[in-house]
Amino acid sequence: xxxxxxxxxxGTNYQGFQSQNNGLGIQQVLxxxxxxxxxxxxxxxxxxxxxxxxxxxxxxxxxxxxxPMTDSAWLRALNTYLPNDIAVLDIVLVDExxxxxxxxxxxxxxxxxAKDYNIFRRNYEAYxxxxxxxxxxxxxxxxxxxxxxxxxxxVFVEHKPTVRTMFQATLEETxxxxxxxxxxxxxxxxxxxxxxxxxxxxxxxxxxLSIMDDILEHxxxxxxxxxxxxxxxxxxxxxx
Amino acid sequence: xxxxxxxxxxGTNYQGFQSQNNGLGIQQVLxxxxxxxxxxxxxxxxxxxxxxxxxxxxxxxxxxxxxPMTDSAWLRALNTYLPNDIAVLDIVLVDExxxxxxxxxxxxxxxxxAKDYNIFRRNYEAYxxxxxxxxxxxxxxxxxxxxxxxxxxxVFVEHKPTVRTMFQATLEETxxxxxxxxxxxxxxxxxxxxxxxxxxxxxxxxxxLSIMDDILEHxxxxxxxxxxxxxxxxxxxxxx
Numbered sequence: 001x002x003x004x005x006x007x008x009x010x011g012t013n014y015q016g017f018q019s020q021n022n023g024l025g026i027q028q029v030l031x032x033x034x035x036x037x038x039x040x041x042x043x044x045x046x047x048x049x050x051x052x053x054x055x056x057x058x059x060x061x062x063x064x065x066x067x068p069m070t071d072s073a074w075l076r077a078l079n080t081y082l083p084n085d086i087a088v089l090d091i092v093l094v095d096e097x098x099x100x101x102x103x104x105x106x107x108x109x110x111x112x113x114a115k116d117y118n119i120f121r122r123n124y125e126a127y128x129x130x131x132x133x134x135x136x137x138x139x140x141x142x143x144x145x146x147x148x149x150x151x152x153x154x155v156f157v158e159h160k161p162t163v164r165t166m167f168q169a170t171l172e173e174t175x176x177x178x179x180x181x182x183x184x185x186x187x188x189x190x191x192x193x194x195x196x197x198x199x200x201x202x203x204x205x206x207x208x209l210s211i212m213d214d215i216l217e218h219x220x221x222x223x224x225x226x227x228x229x230x231x232x233x234x235x236x237x238x239x240x
Numbered sequence: 241x242x243x244x245x246x247x248x249x250x251g252t253n254y255q256g257f258q259s260q261n262n263g264l265g266i267q268q269v270l271x272x273x274x275x276x277x278x279x280x281x282x283x284x285x286x287x288x289x290x291x292x293x294x295x296x297x298x299x300x301x302x303x304x305x306x307x308p309m310t311d312s313a314w315l316r317a318l319n320t321y322l323p324n325d326i327a328v329l330d331i332v333l334v335d336e337x338x339x340x341x342x343x344x345x346x347x348x349x350x351x352x353x354a355k356d357y358n359i360f361r362r363n364y365e366a367y368x369x370x371x372x373x374x375x376x377x378x379x380x381x382x383x384x385x386x387x388x389x390x391x392x393x394x395v396f397v398e399h400k401p402t403v404r405t406m407f408q409a410t411l412e413e414t415x416x417x418x419x420x421x422x423x424x425x426x427x428x429x430x431x432x433x434x435x436x437x438x439x440x441x442x443x444x445x446x447x448x449l450s451i452m453d454d455i456l457e458h459x460x461x462x463x464x465x466x467x468x469x470x471x472x473x474x475x476x477x478x479x480x
Contacts (some may be wrong), residue, residue, distance in 0.1 A: 009357045055360070088357050119250045119327050120295070178316050 005061045010085040012123040017049040038067040047238040053230035064102040105109045106239040109192045111180040112232045125233030132203030140202045143212040144169035152215035154188020197225035208240040244334040245301045250325040252363040257289040272309040278307040287478040293470030300478040302340040346479040351420040351431045352472045366472030372443030380442045384409035392455035394428020437465035
């Protein structure tokens with residue numbers, strides 16, 4: 001039996017979705033808890049990894065088990081035994097052809113950037129102390145939409161395509177925050193944080209708008225801004 | 241020279257304002273940072289202690305130093321060297337007659353109780369899964385206003401008066417939260433969390449409204465509800 005699991009997590013105290021350098025990963029905690037409930041060894045496959053300190057509002061995983069429990073019994077048991085920074089939002093029995101990574105068609109990431117530092121939000125948003133020109137940032141972010149080779153923004157991983165289609169790349173300014181939303185058919189490692197770092201550099205006037213073309217058309221990594229810090233990043237949704 | 245210091249802190253990773261059982265206290269961190277900047281040993285006196293996990297939006301302290309720095313140089317140095325979960329909001333030179341504890345005339349505590357569990361807010365608000373009758377809670381909280389012997393709600397500490405004047409005790413309900421606000425000329429240890437625990441028990445129908453009189457008029461501790469958890473509590477303001 002294969003289950004599809006939708007989870008939220010606070011990435012603050014984890015090394016990322018996968019364990020690294022002996023630090024605890026979300027995956028390890030999920031697998032240990034699932035195995036304990038099912039009384040068999042369970043492996044988890046996610047839609048993709050998230051990095052150290054990055055959060056999820058709707059990460060999707062799948063796992064196989066012989067345990068004949070109802071969806072609601074799984075949900076109750078998981079939320080009882082998981083630590084309080086990981087929450088299962090939904091669990092549903094799926095066909096064995098479903099694969100959390102390979103069946104994913106679209107993902108949404110949100111990046112939350114505050115205008116002022118707030119000690120109570122410091123692990124859940126990034127902040128920028130410089131004033132930003134939103135017009136320049138709007139022009140920059142619009143250039144990301146469409147099909148491009150995003151190699152300039154991401155880290156190349158063998159066997160993973162770097163040409164991706166960005167369905168939505170938008171920026172919303174509120175009184176207190178800048179909210180970036182990205183929806184694409186896939187993302188490279190560090191790609192969202194690298195795009196946000198570059199766009200905010202353009203907003204500060206530190207880099208010209210023209211670098212967007214250099215990066216998207218010529219994959220010129222030397223033009224890319226500093227990778228934005230992880231605490232502002234949320235994997236919001238995965239579509240199948 | 242005596243300075244008055246107004247600070248905010250995230251109490252999550254501290255044993256409380258004062259160090260306890262070898263755990264780190266806010267006071268210890270403040271004193272070490274101040275001493276390092278002033279190059280002399282500095283002691284800090286606060287308006288009062290806060291417990292493990294309790295936060296502050298406007299705790300007030302004082303300290304004495306020989307160091308002839310301007311207020312703005314102190315502010316800059318402190319916010320540079322303090323960890324990112326303690327923020328100095330204001331620092332000002334005061335008369336030596338000022339005392340952070342003895343000169344305080346009024347304090348405001350706020351308690352934030354959410355209707356749903358949110359993993360990203362779990363250290364910054366309490367939550368209650370039961371529906372609450374706000375009418376009953378409004379009637380209960382109103383009984384706290386005025387001058388009463390609050391011994392039933394607090395922990396008795398020698399030489400500290402238990403008769404206190406509550407200037408404001410109010411409850412506000414939003415779509416997502418219950419917000420309790422208490423302003424008094426002083427608070428006993430655990431008093432706010434004990435009042436909140438009792439009022440929510442009344443809201444759940446677990447205890448009758450009449451216990452408020454038993455506790456306030458007869459100091460009957462057996463009628464008091466469970467102490468509400470610390471993560472929802474904020475010391476908001478101290479008046480002098």
